[in-house]
Amino acid sequence: MPELPEVETTRRGVAPHVVGARIRDTRVREFRMRQPIPRDLATVLQGQRLVGLERRAKYLLFGFERGTLIVHLGMSGSLRVLSPETPPQAHDHVDLVFDNEVCLRLRDPRRFGLMLWTAEPPAAHPLLATLGPEPWDEAFNADYLAALAHSRSGAVKNFVMDGHVVVGVGNIYASESLHRALIHPTRPARRVSRARYASLVSAVREVLESAIGFGGTTLRDFTRDDGKPGYFRNELRVYDRGGEICLQCGKAEIRQKVIGQRMSYFCPQCQR
């Protein structure tokens, strides 16, 4: 579920319900995540007011009075706003219960996500310190990409998915962005022209903005736990469309190929 648009949609959906409220209770039912949830999390959070909710890359940063709760949703995580009395279901690992009778519940079947506490500025945390710029940061531009790519012989798709190059471009949107920028995903990063990188910068921004505009994938309403199909799926031009005719050229069939252990989709006609 979570690529950057879903994380941002989650942030926007959740924030109005919890920012300004104070933690009344923290229930952790499962500590085993990508990194273990701190044993003393409940003690640390108790009574603290949530001051703000930010996003950096695919991390959600819950800014409390005395530090930051860092949350990552991994491959299968989600956050929902519920009544504190709602019985937990399988894989509902953590509840943050606020004094406004809101329960923020973390579910993550695969447990690739994480929930950590830091008293330091979150940008200094080892997980965040070495991340590349946000897609909308002016530092993310064609010159930057071309310069970085100089030492990169690997596929450009892996290059744009590298969080130390730019954050937030996951597997779906990597395929989508490269298709819009007319760049073949297996082309060595160093063989992509500056002009093409300029197109890629625009394409990444457009695709992500568009997806956020559609509410990410599923959850428009965070106070219920419906949300299955995902409107943004209809907007995808190549992802999961292997064998279909390319919407760009109307002639070639979309191909699929594993690149860097991830399935990738592209038009052999449009993308070079």
Add this chain to the structure above:
DNA sequence: CAACGGACCTGCCTGC
């Protein structure tokens, strides 16, 4: 440093 494979997990879908 960069590239690559493997690891971490569960659920769901497909095909036999």
Add this chain to the structure above:
DNA sequence: TGCAGGCAGGTCCGTT
């Protein structure tokens, strides 16, 4: 119907 196998939106780590 049951079950094995493959695949899934992420990222870190170790090895070469």
